[in-house]
Amino acid sequence: MTEPIIRIDNIVKRYGPLTVLDGLSMEVMPGEKLALIGPSGSGKTTILRILMTLETISDGFIQIDGEQLFHMKKAGNLVPADERHLHRMREKIGMVFQHFNLFPHKCVLDNITLAPMLTKDIDRATAEKRAMELLDMVGLADKARSMPAQLSGGQKQRVAIARALALSPKIMLFDEVTSALDPELVEEVLSVMRKLAAETDMTMLLVTHEMGFAHDFADRVLFFDRGKIVEEGKPADIFRHPKQERTQTFLRKIIAAGHRV
Amino acid sequence: MIDWSGYIGLILQGAWVTVELTLMGSALAVVVAFAAGLGRVGRFLAVRALATTYIEFFRGTSIFVQLFWAYFVLPFVGITLTPLQAGVLALGLNVGAYGAEVVRGAVKAIGREQREACVALNLTRYQAMRHIILPQALPLMLPTFGNNAIELLKGTAVVSLISLTDMTFQAQVVRAQTGSTLVPFATILVLYFIMAWLISLGMRWLERHVTRGLDGVRI
Numbered sequence: 001m002t003e004p005i006i007r008i009d010n011i012v013k014r015y016g017p018l019t020v021l022d023g024l025s026m027e028v029m030p031g032e033k034l035a036l037i038g039p040s041g042s043g044k045t046t047i048l049r050i051l052m053t054l055e056t057i058s059d060g061f062i063q064i065d066g067e068q069l070f071h072m073k074k075a076g077n078l079v080p081a082d083e084r085h086l087h088r089m090r091e092k093i094g095m096v097f098q099h100f101n102l103f104p105h106k107c108v109l110d111n112i113t114l115a116p117m118l119t120k121d122i123d124r125a126t127a128e129k130r131a132m133e134l135l136d137m138v139g140l141a142d143k144a145r146s147m148p149a150q151l152s153g154g155q156k157q158r159v160a161i162a163r164a165l166a167l168s169p170k171i172m173l174f175d176e177v178t179s180a181l182d183p184e185l186v187e188e189v190l191s192v193m194r195k196l197a198a199e200t201d202m203t204m205l206l207v208t209h210e211m212g213f214a215h216d217f218a219d220r221v222l223f224f225d226r227g228k229i230v231e232e233g234k235p236a237d238i239f240r241h242p243k244q245e246r247t248q249t250f251l252r253k254i255i256a257a258g259h260r261v
Numbered sequence: 262m263i264d265w266s267g268y269i270g271l272i273l274q275g276a277w278v279t280v281e282l283t284l285m286g287s288a289l290a291v292v293v294a295f296a297a298g299l300g301r302v303g304r305f306l307a308v309r310a311l312a313t314t315y316i317e318f319f320r321g322t323s324i325f326v327q328l329f330w331a332y333f334v335l336p337f338v339g340i341t342l343t344p345l346q347a348g349v350l351a352l353g354l355n356v357g358a359y360g361a362e363v364v365r366g367a368v369k370a371i372g373r374e375q376r377e378a379c380v381a382l383n384l385t386r387y388q389a390m391r392h393i394i395l396p397q398a399l400p401l402m403l404p405t406f407g408n409n410a411i412e413l414l415k416g417t418a419v420v421s422l423i424s425l426t427d428m429t430f431q432a433q434v435v436r437a438q439t440g441s442t443l444v445p446f447a448t449i450l451v452l453y454f455i456m457a458w459l460i461s462l463g464m465r466w467l468e469r470h471v472t473r474g475l476d477g478v479r480i
Contacts, residue, residue: 052377052380052381087385090380090381093381094381095381097374097377097378097381101374101375101377101378102378103375103378104397105396114382114384115383115384118384118388119382119384119388163382164381164382167382167383
């Protein structure tokens with residue numbers, strides 16, 4: 001029996017008086033492709049941000065690959081993790097953002113090679129060779145020396161994906177990666193992700209409003225509302241036969257808004 | 262008829278002192294601006310408190326008083342400085358306090374998204390600052406740094422009060438000896454203007470240099 005690679009145990013996330021996640025538990029198996037859907041403000045992006053350690057948790061535990069994320073053992077006790085522990089844990093996780101967050105002062109190649117060279121002591125030649133392979137995979141080998149400002153939104157996002165992959169994380173988080181794109185540029189990013197899902201055994205968590213893509217991409221779909229998992233299951237079940245009324249209402253609204261399921 | 266050549270030579274000697282003060286004062290100002298500015302956005306409370314105290318103190322008191330402290334009061338605690346050292350110290354620390362706020366503002370202006378990308382790529386705080394935040398913040402600082410440098414240049418005139426023979430001091434000497442106000446003060450007016458103009462040109466060149474490739478576009 002394989003162990004889950006992510007085990008979220010009863011976590012709570014509060015921003016002041018606002019409780020975003022209220023006792024959430026879930027598990028993700030290695031290699032699983034998970035789609036997190038739900039209305040905005042339901043907490044799905046917060047989960048990704050917590051897993052990337054961009055947010056802390058107010059309560060609960062998270063285990064990544066058998067180790068505590070926000071806690072570490074000290075003299076037999078679990079204490080809050082220090083920067084060094086977080087640094088080590090982050091090696092397992094990569095994230096792609098809605099707004100790409102490329103480094104505007106560095107060319108595409110340097111965007112990709114910077115982190116491997118700094119955090120993994122990989123020499124420039126090796127890092128560049130790997131970066132070119134990744135650029136080739138996302139179809140942008142000819143843009144290696146371009147600056148981010150010279151790229152379209154879809155191209156920027158493909159570079160951002162390559163940049164995250166360059167660190168070879170076990171888990172990849174995709175946070176609404178097509179939401180900031182013009183409609184005609186969405187497909188080029190989605191096709192890269194499809195290829196990625198087919199060719200690697202990375203664990204992937206995807207927050208998206210692209211229901212059609214979630215359907216094709218995911219092994220399992222989780223529907224979130226108000227910080228809780230309302231319903232989960234295989235894409236075909238969730239999208240064709242949602243059991244919960246809130247899921248039905250949400251999907252109806254999405255379809256009415258013109259998204260394909 | 263007055264023979265001006267000797268007097269103009271005197272003023273030019275003073276001009277050199279002004280240039281020296283401006284260059285050394287600016288160098289000190291840049292160093293303390295980065296130290297205090299980065300200290301103020303850092304993660305250590307003690308460092309933040311120290312930086313904030315320095316900034317508020319030196320912005321909140323006059324350069325004139327600071328200069329007198331550096332030159333006349335520090336000897337009482339065993340630190341005796343030459344007039345030039347005292348001038349550079351007072352000017353550098355005074356303008357550095359303004360510069361620190363420029364550094365802080367520019368670093369803050371590089372948004373959350375860039376910082377989060379650094380976390381996601383597992384860079385340390387130092388690596389993020391060195392490779393991502395500062396290279397983008399620097400172009401934002403330069404225009405205001407140019408302003409500060411010109412302010413510092415003009416501030417050098419107060420050092421004549423601690424017997425440094427800067428340009429303004431020499432103009433006063435010439436005025437006393439010749440009885441003419443127009444010639445010495447017209448001369449230093451032009452000289453100050455030229456120096457300020459050279460600073461502007463230099464800063465504009467630097468701006469072009471550090472923003473190359475950025476195209477002024479933020480992602």
